[in-house]
Amino acid sequence: MGPQIIPEQRASGSGVIISQDGYIVTNNHVISDRDGKGIAPEIKVTLNEGRKTYTAKVVGRDPSTDLAVLKIEATNLPYLIYGSSDNLALGQWVLAVGYPFNLEATVTAGIISAKGRSIGINSQQSESPVESFIQTDAAVNSGNSGGALINTNGELIGINSAILAPGGTYAGYSFAIPSSIVKRL
Template sequence: MKIKNFKSFYRFLFVIILLLVFQIPKNLKAESGLVNLVDAAKKTVNSVVHIKTIMLQKSNVYSYFYDSYGNIYRRGEEPKYYVATGSGVILTKDGYIVTNNHVVAGAYEIYVTLNDKRNLKAKIIGRDPATDLALIKIDTDNLPFLEFGDSDNAQIGEWVLAVGNPFNLTSTVTAGIISAKARNLHLVSPQHSSAIDSYIQTDAAVNSGNSGGALVNARGELIGINAAIASNTGSYTGYSFAIPSNIVKKVVSDIIQYGKVKRAYMGVQINDLNEDVANYLNMPKIEGVFIAKVVYGGSAWKVGIKSQDVILQIDNQRVNSRSELVERLTQYQPGATIMVKIWRKGRQYDFSLVLESDNQE
């Protein structure tokens, strides 16, 4: 009986040891923090393109000539051509490509080089200068493309890849982490002007020519379009910025469906909440977005939202800065109904309101 029990015990022990052996690599991988980015890189480089634009610019240089009688004449302005480059991301197998507006704005001709070295002429489908996004198309089929990830679910500290064509070096991949979300570029560049003030900040190296390229997560999902770097030299100095994919997805969809971008409007003027205001409002902690003014007759006014209210949530998603709120609203269409949680005089209230169209578009 004892021998049989010992045999059973050893068999059980052997099984446990085998389980531990097969589990060790997985645990070591988690503890080391290493992430395999090879598959994501392979998938992305084939879906990111090199964009070359031919720009036509009138020159202030005039040419002069003499007629047979010695009279001098001035010819008209001579056209001047120059080339600019950037990157783009293939979104569909039939050739829709998203890039930055500043990459293609003013282009006389646009050429796209695929990762298989094919060179194709592209046309502009639509541009949205306010978000610095543009949609172009090439006439071909069966292209590799990237699927949208959910930028709202991206986490600070998450590994990302930036893929583009810096300095005309095609198919360049750099890695980093998400350093911040809902970043307002006015904080680092007062001259920056955009309809969105909510960018994904990363330390993945982005340089000239990366504009319009992909920011992807470890699964190879598109979570942003690289748009800017903060640098006095024009080259990477430690951090760069991408337009969140949820905004990109909405802008692209609008351009395809309507030919322009439709923007939703709550009818409020908002500011970041600071400690002094939070104390004045007797809030237990500093959270939410302060409503400085409610526009008369607007969506918020119609449902009873007031100035000095604090917006805590939009559709059960917390908002703790003006940038976060703007990013959230950018994803909605005019006419959409949203739930807004408000702090007012020590109590929380829920409001349902219908977003209106921004007349400034």
């Protein structure tokens, strides 16, 4: 029997540039290693503009909220402005932005159907989970994790984090971490 080869593990997700000097917010589960306890050995960030790729450094991560902050060495980057997740209203229109299934930038629309939702998902990576999700019906799929949930003014109001997926794909509800929690991180 010949040598066994372990295939390289690759995963993809989305992120949100929050400063012109290269700080990026994403989900902790996007940058985690195979068992979800540590950090992936290498994190690459590819920007849509010019398809330039950077090696990212993890500045901080918090499994209890499923958030992580990355830094790439770049300047003059376009970034999103924070909006208030505290003032959201049920029925308000929102847009989910991300890179599902490794597609180019994708935007879906939906409405807010609940605030402060707890679904028990962060307990998979933390013994002290913090959940207060914004629930929407904007279509979010594999690869959207870490992407932006924005209001109709283009302001960041959440980071897409989870979907209700009994069959493994989007089933009508998605969940985003409110910008009020993101700002605190």
